[in-house]
Amino acid sequence: MTNNRIRALGLLLTVLLMVSGACAPPPEPEKAMTIIPDVSDRLAQFALTAVDTDLSRLSETERQVLDKLIEAGKHLDRAFLLQAWPENPAFRERLAAREGDLVQAALSYFDVMYGPWDRLSHRETFVGDHPHPPGAGFYPEDLTRDELESYIEAHPDEEEALMSWYTVIRREGERLATTPYSEVYREELEPAAAVLREAAELTDNESLRDFLQKRADAFLSDDYYESEKAWMDLESRIEVTIGPYEVYEDELLGQKTAFEAFITVNDPAASAALDRFKNLLPEMEIHLPIPDELKTTRGTESPIRVVDLVFAGGDTRAGVQTIAYNLPNDERIRSEKGSKMVMLRNVMKAKFESIMVRVAGEVMDASQTDLLSAEAFFQETVFHELSHGLGPAYVTGSDQKEVREALQELYSAMEEAKADVTGAYNILYMVDREEFPSTFRNELLATYFAGLFRSVRFGTGEAHGKGAALQLNYYLDREVARAGEDGKFTVDLPALEEAIRDLVREICLIQAAGDKEKAAALLDQHGKITPRIQQTLDRLESVPVDIRPVYTAAGETMLR
Numbered sequence: 422m423t424n425n426r427i428r429a430l431g432l433l434l435t436v437l438l439m440v441s442g443a444c445a446p447p448p449e450p451e452k453a454m455t456i457i458p459d460v461s462d463r464l465a466q467f468a469l470t471a472v473d474t475d476l477s478r479l480s481e482t483e484r485q486v487l488d489k490l491i492e493a494g495k496h497l498d499r500a501f502l503l504q505a506w507p508e509n510p511a512f513r514e515r516l517a518a519r520e521g522d523l524v525q526a527a528l529s530y531f532d533v534m535y536g537p538w539d540r541l542s543h544r545e546t547f548v549g550d551h552p553h554p555p556g557a558g559f560y561p562e563d564l565t566r567d568e569l570e571s572y573i574e575a576h577p578d579e580e581e582a583l584m585s586w587y588t589v590i591r592r593e594g595e596r597l598a599t600t601p602y603s604e605v606y607r608e609e610l611e612p613a614a615a616v617l618r619e620a621a622e623l624t625d626n627e628s629l630r631d632f633l634q635k636r637a638d639a640f641l642s643d644d645y646y647e648s649e650k651a652w653m654d655l656e657s658r659i660e661v662t663i664g665p666y667e668v669y670e671d672e673l674l675g676q677k678t679a680f681e682a683f684i685t686v687n688d689p690a691a692s693a694a695l696d697r698f699k700n701l702l703p704e705m706e707i708h709l710p711i712p713d714e715l716k717t718t719r720g721t722e723s724p725i726r727v728v729d730l731v732f733a734g735g736d737t738r739a740g741v742q743t744i745a746y747n748l749p750n751d752e753r754i755r756s757e758k759g760s761k762m763v764m765l766r767n768v769m770k771a772k773f774e775s776i777m778v779r780v781a782g783e784v785m786d787a788s789q790t791d792l793l794s795a796e797a798f799f800q801e802t803v804f805h806e807l808s809h810g811l812g813p814a815y816v817t818g819s820d821q822k823e824v825r826e827a828l829q830e831l832y833s834a835m836e837e838a839k840a841d842v843t844g845a846y847n848i849l850y851m852v853d854r855e856e857f858p859s860t861f862r863n864e865l866l867a868t869y870f871a872g873l874f875r876s877v878r879f880g881t882g883e884a885h886g887k888g889a890a891l892q893l894n895y896y897l898d899r900e901v902a903r904a905g906e907d908g909k910f911t912v913d914l915p916a917l918e919e920a921i922r923d924l925v926r927e928i929c930l931i932q933a934a935g936d937k938e939k940a941a942a943l944l945d946q947h948g949k950i951t952p953r954i955q956q957t958l959d960r961l962e963s964v965p966v967d968i969r970p971v972y973t974a975a976g977e978t979m980l981r
């Protein structure tokens with residue numbers, strides 16, 4: 422992520438080599454445990470932030486259900502720590518037995534990263550000397566993709582088990598043996614299933630009971646299909662997402678799923694408001710500033726939930742925190758029942774207050790910082806997600822050739838830029854339609870502009886960061902914002918609005934034409950960190966990159 426994080430390993434400092442308690446039984450050799458000297462700076466990139474949820478409107482029974490679900494979430498949190506690296510718990514214990522400020526910071530950073538590798542810095546080892554295994558704890562550490570592929574070629578009948586989303590692979594002599602998650606992580610999954618069943622008995626919500634029972638079964642059978650369907654049908658004040666979902670932790674094959682839990686409370690009124698916007702998607706498509714023959718209609722059956730997060734554990738809590746997600750990933754369910762979009766409102770609010778406000782303070786002229794709005798930041802995220810479903814999906818005149826295929830490796834950055842700028846464009850359209858008050862127009866424009874500096878910090882090696890750079894440079898080249906002597910920008914808001922419309926058109930036309938050359942030209946010209954942007958980013962050095970959440974409604978305290 423930030424260049425200054427990538428430090429030469431030569432700077433490593435050796436500290437506290439001795440295992441304390443010389444007569445302790447395990448005859449383990451005394452091992453060096455080196456800690457990278459800037460670990461406190463790394464930790465400071467994450468602002469310790471309370472993420473709270475108002476539970477006062479829940480019934481006594483709902484609160485009891487919530488407590489059970491939090492307990493289940495903690496089991497999955499521990500299961501994920503083992504998935505990331507089976508040595509993690511023992512390693513953490515050895516680290517915790519040492520003393521000193523550096524050790525304390527390393528321990529906290531270990532908890533943020535769920536292991537001794539820095540997720541913000543290409544998995545660089547920050548404590549100890551063990552390099553990160555690309556296959557995390559899912560495979561033998563020395564297994565390569567090539568070896569696995571040739572093994573499968575020689576043993577085609579084992580392919581299904583080897584490539585399963587829910588198995589771990591280990592060496593047994595010459596063999597690559599598979600064991601299902603239900604066995605490998607039994608110590609966590611059995612009690613997790615038990616508390617899910619207890620919660621199912623307590624709740625009077627039929628759809629929640631159905632999901633919890635089926636998910637408890639799945640933890641023990643490794644068959645998640647029925648419970649994924651039940652999750653799509655969940656209509657409950659308590660909205661829970663718990664299980665093995667994303668495959669990013671598996672950097673070897675992108676095949677093995679990681680455990681995570683989001684225990685949340687749904688806000689039915691806010692969810693209904695978003696349903697209304699979803700129903701307006703066809704009108705937003707018609708309103709796009711492109712020729713009518715390029716406009717399409719896409720299905721939008723997916724439900725949306727606005728929730729407040731009470732507790733998060735596992736994969737989602739490692740490193741940078743999730744603010745929205747779209748599940749399940751199983752294509753069978755997606756084609757049968759669609760997918761569900763969940764917006765984590767209180768996490769967005771926490772990020773807004775801990776990071777966005779400080780970014781804007783460094784980026785925007787003081788005369789415009791009052792326009793910054795948490796609501797605009799939230800709606801930007803909502804409309805970003807909605808706008809992925811707008812604009813050309815297929816190349817015009819081709820026989821169903823997807824834009825994705827035509828633009829290839831340039832697709833993601835173009836698509837993320839499109840979702841951002843079309844999101845802003847559509848919110849302005851909703852202001853025109855009086856879905857938002859007229860004062861929201863300038864709040865949105867200022868918050869959107871400042872928000873691009875937050876996104877561009879993720880770097881242009883990544884689609885969202887590159888997309889943000891594209892937008893920023895496009896606007897700065899058109900001089901819709903001018904830097905004062907202190908380097909802070911004053912935005913010409915009407916000019917920005919015009920530029921937004923033009924950029925929506927430019928990106929959509931390139932997508933419709935499937936014109937990779939034009940996409941490359943646009944990205945070459947704008948999708949980079951120019952000296953002008955770098956100057957501004959330098960001033961953001963001390964602003965945290967993300968939050969370190971403390972879930973107060975789940976009983977967590979700030980004393981960590």
Ligand code: ZN
Pocket residue numbers: 805806809837840
């Ligand atoms: Zn996106």
